[in-house]
Amino acid sequence: MADALKDKIADVFDEPACGTNVSKSEQQRKKGCAKPLTPGAAAGGCAFDGAKIVLQPIVDVAHLVHAPLACEGNGWDNRGAASSGSERYRTGFTTDMSELDIVMGHGERKLFRAIREVIEAEAPPAVFVYATCVPALIGDDIDAVCRAATEKFGTPCIPVNAPGFVGSKNLGNKLAGEAMLDHVIGTLEPETLTPYDINIVGDYNLSGELWQVKPLLDKLGIRILGSLAADARYKQVAYMHRAKVTMMVCSKALINVARKLEERHGVPWFEGSFYGISDTSASLREMCRILVEQGADAELLDRCEALIADEEAAVWARLEGFRARVEGRRVLLYTGGHKSWSVVAALQELGMEVIGTSVRKATEEDKARVTEIMGDDKHMFDNMAPKDMYRLLKDAGADVLMSGGRSQFVALKARMPWVDVNQEKHEPYAGYMGMVDLLRAIDRAVNNPMWEELRAPAPWETPLTETRTLPPLSGECPVTGIAGTGRAVSLVPPLPPSGAALAAPVEVAGFTSSTTDFEDC
Numbered sequence: 001m002a003d004a005l006k007d008k009i010a011d012v013f014d015e016p017a018c019g020t021n022v023s024k025s026e027q028q029r030k031k032g033c034a035k036p037l038t039p040g041a042a043a044g045g046c047a048f049d050g051a052k053i054v055l056q057p058i059v060d061v062a063h064l065v066h067a068p069l070a071c072e073g074n075g076w077d078n079r080g081a082a083s084s085g086s087e088r089y090r091t092g093f094t095t096d097m098s099e100l101d102i103v104m105g106h107g108e109r110k111l112f113r114a115i116r117e118v119i120e121a122e123a124p125p126a127v128f129v130y131a132t133c134v135p136a137l138i139g140d141d142i143d144a145v146c147r148a149a150t151e152k153f154g155t156p157c158i159p160v161n162a163p164g165f166v167g168s169k170n171l172g173n174k175l176a177g178e179a180m181l182d183h184v185i186g187t188l189e190p191e192t193l194t195p196y197d198i199n200i201v202g203d204y205n206l207s208g209e210l211w212q213v214k215p216l217l218d219k220l221g222i223r224i225l226g227s228l229a230a231d232a233r234y235k236q237v238a239y240m241h242r243a244k245v246t247m248m249v250c251s252k253a254l255i256n257v258a259r260k261l262e263e264r265h266g267v268p269w270f271e272g273s274f275y276g277i278s279d280t281s282a283s284l285r286e287m288c289r290i291l292v293e294q295g296a297d298a299e300l301l302d303r304c305e306a307l308i309a310d311e312e313a314a315v316w317a318r319l320e321g322f323r324a325r326v327e328g329r330r331v332l333l334y335t336g337g338h339k340s341w342s343v344v345a346a347l348q349e350l351g352m353e354v355i356g357t358s359v360r361k362a363t364e365e366d367k368a369r370v371t372e373i374m375g376d377d378k379h380m381f382d383n384m385a386p387k388d389m390y391r392l393l394k395d396a397g398a399d400v401l402m403s404g405g406r407s408q409f410v411a412l413k414a415r416m417p418w419v420d421v422n423q424e425k426h427e428p429y430a431g432y433m434g435m436v437d438l439l440r441a442i443d444r445a446v447n448n449p450m451w452e453e454l455r456a457p458a459p460w461e462t463p464l465t466e467t468r469t470l471p472p473l474s475g476e477c478p479v480t481g482i483a484g485t486g487r488a489v490s491l492v493p494p495l496p497p498s499g500a501a502l503a504a505p506v507e508v509a510g511f512t513s514s515t516t517d518f519e520d521c
């Protein structure tokens with residue numbers, strides 16, 4: 001590993017703004033945040049994958065992966081981060097390194113040619129060049145190639161040095177943030193500035209969630225000047241140093257960016273969430289409070305309170321419509337990264353019973369709120385093995401599981417409705433109106449008439465107690481072409497075994513073979 005990359009990783013592992021990091025010993029800190037892998041469990045993405053996840057939602061940039069084909073094959077597309085404009089981010093660009101390039105040391109030349117090709121074909125505002133394991137191991141200097149290409153073509157070429165082998169997806173997230181701090185943030189100046197300019201960091205506009213929140217900001221006259229990522233444009237990343245406050249939506253990913261923006265450019269930051277009613281209100285309040293501290297008119301606070309009152313009243317009025325359909329339903333929440341307590345509070349308010357919630361990515365503060373709302377901490381758990389989750393769903397008589405995609409099969413095995421609340425979901429659940437969409441999804445799942453039929457015993461599981469006549473078979477079998485007999489079939493209940501019949505062994509005389517294979521029919 002190059003010395004510069006080693007130093008960068010050591011720097012990222014030392015994060016004074018992260019409570020967990022600060023509480024670690026010097027030795028533990030050097031190991032980073034990656035958890036030891038469990039044999040048989042999915043390992044999660046590599047550092048390159050983490051870097052790509054963070055940066056790919058910058059929609060107008062050409063994302064060029066310097067790698068053999070498989071790396072971009074794995075990282076292509078995105079997690080449903082939506083764009084309101086350019087679709088360039090959805091195209092996979094790669095140098096597609098071959099054995100010959102590796103053996104002959106042609107990697108850097110190939111990368112330079114690929115940069116030229118993508119600039120000529122796409123004219124992007126910038127090219128992000130991602131390092132991966134193979135070029136990093138053979139010593140390709142992507143920083144030098146990017147410098148030369150920027151000089152030659154006049155388009156910023158940004159090296160993103162997070163080859164997969166250096167660590168986990170989380171480390172890749174942070175290294176991507178470092179690349180933006182080193183090469184992009186502060187390189188352009190916005191035409192106008194207002195006291196209402198903010199940065200949003202770590203919201204990926206999954207399924208268009210940011211668009212459920214942006215109208216609220218518009219009503220308050222707040223402008224998203226800088227963004228990483230959330231439907232971002234390259235210039236928005238470059239403008240981040242001029243915002244008045246940074247809202248960090250996911251502290252796990254990019255806390256280093258928020259902290260360094262404050263240290264280098266004096267932009268204060270706070271951590272917030274737009275998931276759940278109370279969280280959305282708290283985030284808006286905090287954002288406005290800091291904006292006023294930074295020079296915005298104090299009447300912003302009154303407008304913010306008025307907006308929150310209107311929106312909360314409107315959303316509760318709409319949620320009331322679902323009360324009769326969801327009241328008394330029992331929910332198991334396995335939500336991972338989202339803030340559990342704010343969703344728990346809203347579900348309980350509508351008469352639903354939350355039988356358990358995972359707090360594996362929640363902060364200590366979140367855990368305290370969950371305990372407060374649910375009465376004790378016995379409903380909280382970190383991770384749950386699928387077999388335990390199955391048992392809990394069955395034993396606790398749950399009506400619905402809300403989780404990420406990996407748990408859906410546990411719910412289906414337990415013949416239980418499942419609502420996707422993770423990053424791959426296809427519906428946005430952010431802001432006030434997002435809660436209405438979430439309740440609509442829960443209602444749709446738990447009240448689907450399919451479940452009653454699915455849980456009823458199959459016809460062949462019900463013992464036959466009296467003779468039943470089935471209607472005559474008509475038409476012909478589409479596979480064999482054999483015509484139906486036209487005769488009705490009677491099903492006669494089996495005779496109860498008599499002692500004599502049991503005593504005498506039955507001799508099997510042999511089966512009458514059919515010319516028709518029944519399985520095919």
Ligand code: SF4
Nearest residue numbers: 046048071132133164
């Ligand atoms: S671990 Fe390395 S080779 Fe595998 S996808 Fe990540 S960057 Fe590519």
